[in-house]
Amino acid sequence: MVRGAYMRNRIDIHVSDKFFTGVLYVVMILFCITTVYPFFYLLSLSLSSANVSYTQINIIPFEITFEAYRRVLRDEYVWLGFWNTLLRTVLGTLTTLFVTLLMAYPLSKRHLPHRAFWTGLVVFTMYFHGGLIPTYLLIKKLDMFNSIWVLVLPCLINTFHLIIVRNFFMSIPDSLEESAHIDGANDVVILFLIILPVSLPIVATLAMWTAVWHWNAWFDALLYVPDVKKQVLQNVMRRLVLDGVMEVNATDDTLVNPENIKAATIMVATVPIILVYPFIQKYFVKGVMVGSVKG
Secondary structure: OHHHHHHHHHHHHHHHHHHHHHHHHHHHHHHHHHHHHHHHHHHHHHHEOOOOOHHHOOOOOOOEOOHHHHHHHOOHHHHHHHHHHHHHHHHHHHHHHHHHHHHHHHHOOOOOOOHHHHHHHHHHHHHOOOOHHHHHHHHHHOOOOOOHHHHOHHHOOOHHHHHHHHHHHHOOOHHHHHHHHHOOOOHHHHHHHHHHHHOHHHHHHHHHHHHHHHHHOOHHHHHHOOOHHHOOHHHHHHHHHHHOOOOOOOOOOOOOOHHHHHHHHHHHHHHHHHOOHHHHHHHHHHHHHHHHHOO
16 A cells, blocks of 8 residues: 555656646747747848838748848948947957956955955945946046947956856866966966866856847947947947938839848847857856856
8 A cells, every 4th residue: 555655656746747847848938939939030021022011021031032131231330330349349258258267266266365355345346336427427537438448348347257257266176276386387377277278168158148248238339439430230220220211322223121121230230149159059058057056
């Protein structure tokens, strides 16, 4: 009787686990559909002809045409915005990686004097900051308007990312550094020649987070960069989507629906950063997990 009850309990638990797993799969599939469908909808809209209403677009276009992309890629401001965004992303990612690694490494060491105070000071900035108006006045006082540095320096350090990198460094065995110290290596040599090669997961994760943020950022450029030729691609796309206008050749009589141009612009601004993810995906999950569980 006891064995029979035990087996029934195990069967009930197994059925409950399978039911719960099935519910999770359904929820995740629905979530993926709601995430992926708008992307394919815009892709289909950008490839559709002008005589197709955007309210009738299917996942597969009825009539494929690249006229919207040709119109977008002929626009001077799209290329200027693409270059400015690329420059901002590369420069911002490299400087953020360099400064974050230099700051996270000493904070990961238990022998750092007043380590708790410095860590608390860093965490404090994650919850309290000066606000928009003081930041605007500071940037104006520093004369950084209309420069690439106004898009890089104010967001040089992300506190959350810094803590993640610090926790990852704390998970690295001390024996690696001790052997290097015995051989006469200093802290700079240890960081760049020993610690960084074994920290590729967290470095790739931080680079991914930072690059995606810089690529998608637009509000700071809207505030601090009034020159339209120095605007980032996201602001060019924002102006096009909101205003629905684009400078075109007056002699070009090819019909293009404004909605097709908007969709093509969004795809041009979105696809490049999406293509980066597959190259660092193998490091991404490991970096997040290791960096988040070590206290």
